[in-house]
Amino acid sequence: MNVRAGLVLLCALAVVAQIPLRAEAVPSLTVTPASGPPGTPLTLTGSGLPPGAQASIEWWTMEGNRVSGAGYAPVSWELGTVAIDPAGGFTFAFEAPNDLGGATPHNVTVVVGGQVLAEAPFVLERHMTISPVRGPEGTLIEFEMTGGGWTQVDNIVALTYDNAFIGYACSFTNQGQISVWIQAVGAVGTHLLGVYPALYSGPVSWDPTSNPEPYKHPFLNTADMPTIYEPEFFTFEITESSQTGQSRLGGASGLHEILGAGDALVIPQLPPVVTEDSTPQLAVGNGGKGIVGGNLPYGLAGFPPNAEVVFRWDTRDGVATMGGVYNDRFLGWKWTETYATLGGVTTDANGLASGVLTIPEDFGNDHLFEALVGGEVLANATFKVVGRFTATLSGDGREVRLHGTGLGWEKYTAGYNVLYDGKAMGFISGLESRGTADVSVPVVGEDGLHTIEVFGGQNGYPFLNKHETSWPWERVYRFAFTIESEAPPVTSADATVSVWALPPAIGLAALLGFAAAAAVSRRRRAVAPDREAREDAD
Numbered sequence: 001m002n003v004r005a006g007l008v009l010l011c012a013l014a015v016v017a018q019i020p021l022r023a024e025a026v027p028s029l030t031v032t033p034a035s036g037p038p039g040t041p042l043t044l045t046g047s048g049l050p051p052g053a054q055a056s057i058e059w060w061t062m063e064g065n066r067v068s069g070a071g072y073a074p075v076s077w078e079l080g081t082v083a084i085d086p087a088g089g090f091t092f093a094f095e096a097p098n099d100l101g102g103a104t105p106h107n108v109t110v111v112v113g114g115q116v117l118a119e120a121p122f123v124l125e126r127h128m129t130i131s132p133v134r135g136p137e138g139t140l141i142e143f144e145m146t147g148g149g150w151t152q153v154d155n156i157v158a159l160t161y162d163n164a165f166i167g168y169a170c171s172f173t174n175q176g177q178i179s180v181w182i183q184a185v186g187a188v189g190t191h192l193l194g195v196y197p198a199l200y201s202g203p204v205s206w207d208p209t210s211n212p213e214p215y216k217h218p219f220l221n222t223a224d225m226p227t228i229y230e231p232e233f234f235t236f237e238i239t240e241s242s243q244t245g246q247s248r249l250g251g252a253s254g255l256h257e258i259l260g261a262g263d264a265l266v267i268p269q270l271p272p273v274v275t276e277d278s279t280p281q282l283a284v285g286n287g288g289k290g291i292v293g294g295n296l297p298y299g300l301a302g303f304p305p306n307a308e309v310v311f312r313w314d315t316r317d318g319v320a321t322m323g324g325v326y327n328d329r330f331l332g333w334k335w336t337e338t339y340a341t342l343g344g345v346t347t348d349a350n351g352l353a354s355g356v357l358t359i360p361e362d363f364g365n366d367h368l369f370e371a372l373v374g375g376e377v378l379a380n381a382t383f384k385v386v387g388r389f390t391a392t393l394s395g396d397g398r399e400v401r402l403h404g405t406g407l408g409w410e411k412y413t414a415g416y417n418v419l420y421d422g423k424a425m426g427f428i429s430g431l432e433s434r435g436t437a438d439v440s441v442p443v444v445g446e447d448g449l450h451t452i453e454v455f456g457g458q459n460g461y462p463f464l465n466k467h468e469t470s471w472p473w474e475r476v477y478r479f480a481f482t483i484e485s486e487a488p489p490v491t492s493a494d495a496t497v498s499v500w501a502l503p504p505a506i507g508l509a510a511l512l513g514f515a516a517a518a519a520v521s522r523r524r525r526a527v528a529p530d531r532e533a534r535e536d537a538d
Helices: 003-017 504-520
Strands: 028-032 041-047 054-064 072-083 090-095 106-112 115-124 127-131 140-146 156-161 164-170 178-183 188-197 232-238 246-249 252-258 265-268 281-284 295-301 308-323 329-346 353-358 365-373 376-385 388-393 399-405 415-420 423-428 437-442 444-446 448-457 477-483 499-502
Touching: 028 106, 041 106, 041 115, 054 090, 072 090, 127 232, 140 188, 156 178, 156 423, 164 178, 188 444, 252 388, 281 365, 295 365, 295 376, 329 353, 388 477, 399 448, 415 437, 423 437, 444 448
Parallel strands: 028 115, 164 423, 188 246, 265 499, 281 376
Antiparallel strands: 028 041, 041 090, 054 072, 054 106, 106 115, 127 140, 140 178, 156 164, 156 188, 188 232, 246 444, 252 477, 281 295, 295 353, 308 329, 308 365, 365 376, 388 399, 399 437, 415 423, 415 448, 448 477
16 A cells, blocks of 8 residues: 555545534433322333334233132233334333332333333322211221232231221232222210221241231331331211211320339349459449330449440341342341440449449340440440330320330330220331331220220230240330310320339339249242242232
8 A cells, every 4th residue: 555545545534533423312211200090001111122113012910819729920912002103212102001019120121023122110109088988877988999919918908997806808819909998886986996007927936035926917017127108097987877976086185104003113223232252343233124215233343444345235237138039028127237335334443333324126025135345345244125105195185106125126025016996906016117116006996095005925926924935024004185176286296105113122122022933934921830939828
């Protein structure tokens, strides 16, 4: 190649290099809006697709159930066809199908020549109604829901009537649809139908350190379970009744705690007694137990002189976990063990120290309380956090707010059951919040006295005599209030737990009784259903 030819070639390449290359379009798909209940008008917009081609629009869902033995699998429904314009785009209008909902989005896909070229997610929201909304005593109220879920955390709802749990309903088998008839009972006036999230199923184990099993019961504090739903309520007005009185919402006043025999929470006010034998020693006071926010007296002996001592105890972080082929199975709460630092102190010239720490918000039951110097554990002791509940009344008298602290994490100490007027209402736990839980209880009923009780439990059922078992510190919390047609102004005063400060002798007797009680007891086209799904029980 001569020099002139080479120069010509280089100039040509330079010109070509300045011509912009046409970027190849990337197929894309959007659904507007991105969420809504069945029947919502939707617009599907596509771009970057083969010009002039015929496309099939498909909606992906799950079909099957957990109880038939046939299992369940993802399948597609064709929503229609559309011609792609010369620019590679299209718009397609349709309504959200009457289908399964829940937190797991549906995929809407565009298929050309048997290949999925683009997809977009759509979250199908649930929709609920009751009919009629008023009538005489005995009227059958139809509760209807569409867009119900299919995973183990959203395939059922638990229903209450006037705060009494009446049962659960499943949406998976009927492709997201629920129809339930509830008979209106009670006095003339307003009655309340509650719709609560509930866990369908999950791990079951007899290991006392495993998760509680509150399956199919109303989950009152939804912060502790992996759900997108909150409790929802409907009112029904009874117009005629054979019963006397008038039922209403709200109107509560005079909230107070009721202490029965054995209900008092006894925290003996005892100083720590530390052994001085030239070895590092740690002692705790108050009988080695207390409530969140209370005092933890301690004493140190045998420590290095003028040493910086750090106090900590063992705890854990809990997370509600999902798994399985379709990420639809509830695997329980999984734990990461860790420590909580409670404070510190400097020993004196003789290696002694004493003081009082504040008990932090943490799980109930025993904690290994440790004293460290330079990161090394020199001594330890056991300290028990006792669960407690307090109650406050909203300013409008329409709800009682329960606040639990020191709730446990193990199978038999993690669950608490709420009873309203002596009827089981639902389940409380504090597994993702280190033992703290907040729950709202609607006020409903006739004029007169009404009660709320909180019992320990592990599977959604109240454990009535837990104090006579291996957990004698698990007391019952009882509150009462009055509904009045013309209720006086309400103050937001706590109905607080009675904590007795006992003289040492009485405290010692309480400790001996405690020890004696403890000694008495001790988830594209239809594919083969996954085997794991077919093996689901219940």
